[in-house]
Amino acid sequence: MSTSSQNANSWAKKQPGKSLSERLIGTGLFILATISVLTTAAVIVVLFSESFQFFRQVPLTEFLFAPEWTPLFADPRYGIGALLAGTFLFTGIGLIVAIPLGLMTAVYLSEYAPFEQSVRVKGIMELLEGVPTVVFGYFALLFVTPILQSLIPGLNLFNPISAGLVLGFAILPYISNVASDAMMAVPRSLREAAYALGATKFEVVTRVVFPAAISGIVAAILLATSRAVGETMIAAIAAGQRPLLTLDPRETIATMTSYIVQAATGDQPAGSLASRALFSVGATLFVFTLTFNILAQRVVERYRERYE
């Protein structure tokens, strides 16, 4: 809050005869503001209490090291590794697509595009962001997969390659938005100094702007990773819902999110071990995305200190 707004507030406080209703409104608004805190608390309590119940029945070593994730089988196994491998493949392929494309877009926006052009490019990025992920999933499964199947022998109908490719475009805007902001925040004087030394524009971008904005770029990639790990519908539709401990991207896999969808669309009574397993996957997913988000914020805060 700006200092002048603080002044406005203190001025209001000095008013004589501040009525009861005035104070009640303040309290009421405070209560509304606490709902977001309560939501976070509820998320944590729900995920971890159910997971706690889960780990009373399933040893942690089983969860970490078992080679399969099959809670609904007669002989259930609970190895999260199978879901982590699937998530890794899906997210990894997405990032391989999104990082170069997103950073190139960011460079274009901050260094090359004239104003009207950058407005247009941002519009295209907003369009990408606005497409519902169920639509991306449809596109991956029914357009990208058939094309890839004719190129890659042994590619399953559901596979992390086509899902990841499309995911890359879905998270591209997150990288380009945050990274271009970081690059634009690099002081002009640094660029001018490099030009004065005889650098070409390419050299200025890669050796001056890029390193100077690296923390923002890292934050952009972390945020995009968090989005990718939590992305559900593309994975559920196109990557598959069959947990498999593999790093072969041609196989049908399940991500943490697509497993949650699969389990949820079946019917599992509350309190059953399979239902608790669902929440333990949710808790793992939550920990991953929260870690990436917090890391990104840390990196951004550090970078702000440097340039403001």
Add this chain to the structure above:
Amino acid sequence: MQRGLSLESSKSPENLRRDRINRVFARAVIVPTVLALALIAVLILDTIYDTVSVQVVEVTETSGKSFPLGQAWNAEQVIRLELLAQGLPEEEVNRLMADPEEMRIFGLRNRVELMWATQDGPLRWVVSSIDDERVSNYSLLEGLRRWNELKAGLQENQQLRLNPWLDQSFLSRDPSRNPISAGLRVALFGTLWLLTMTLLLSVPIGVGTAIYLEEYAPKNALTRFIEVNLRNLAGVPSIVFGLLGLAVFVRGMNLGPTLAAAALTMALLIMPTITIAAREALRAVPDSVRLAAYALGATKWQTISKVVIPATIPGIATGVILAAARAIGEAAPLLLVGAAAYVAFVPRGPMSEYTVLPVQIYLWISANLSEFANTAAAGIIVLLLTLAGLYALAFWVRRRFRVEW
């Protein structure tokens, strides 16, 4: 656009190489944008293409006749022709058509649609029955290429159709396990109900939170905590909100797989988005405006409610519309709070079962028949048009009502 030192002066091999790299790079940076645009274009064109297919259908005794467009101009005339063609006498047909109950039953069992072509010729009305069986389904190009071959191979009780799935009755048909009679009506009503309930819950909470943080909150650790928390909440994957809704609303509060549970879940999900938009709008109001109100003797709440909030309405409205657009496209959390169930009826209240557009699309994509890919494509076009409408509305509101200070 080429800034930087000109390398013309010293044409050493090294400098020529640097110059070449520089020029190639300047062209290459536009490539990702072009790719993104191409992807969006291909996605939309492919989906439109998928809304049309060539079908071979095995018809029943009471269906499968087709009538040229010139003979009938609306569904009612087609039904009359169909009933007459079934050999019913004129008076009987008149009686049936005057009886709303008979017509309702006819509507439940049949679907009247203008096909782009049948084996009898272009633009023909077809009355299908839910008992019609699909024989095969081809994509538009393949179907057209093999049209004559398919036509020659038709058996006595089979019909060849060039079927535009996205027709006027698609929006008004109920869901069905038979793709021929599956439509979007229940999902459309579900989306409308859910969106209304979600906004009624989340707009007061989101805007209230924003007003508190911008106008009331003291600068202390608690306020900072609320702010950090909001930012982190906005980064929680939507499917985790689904798990929250499942545990707290569906099971804990015993709401079951109802609209109420879904609306509570979605409200929590989009609340941070609304708060962030509302805070930006509040921040844009200069303090001179507040001080002027105080100088006139207004109390704090009078200042906020009569001066500040009216000035932020366009900004908040834009934010709410964008949040609504996000809510409309969201499928993942709703799959956990009951939207995945097969629902045959339009919701009648907050405690009704429901389904929504993106979930209906997901269920169609997951179904095995290739015709459901066509209905999914048709559903996607409806969804994208709805979103385009909302984005256009947000854009217009921002343009039209923007306040310049």
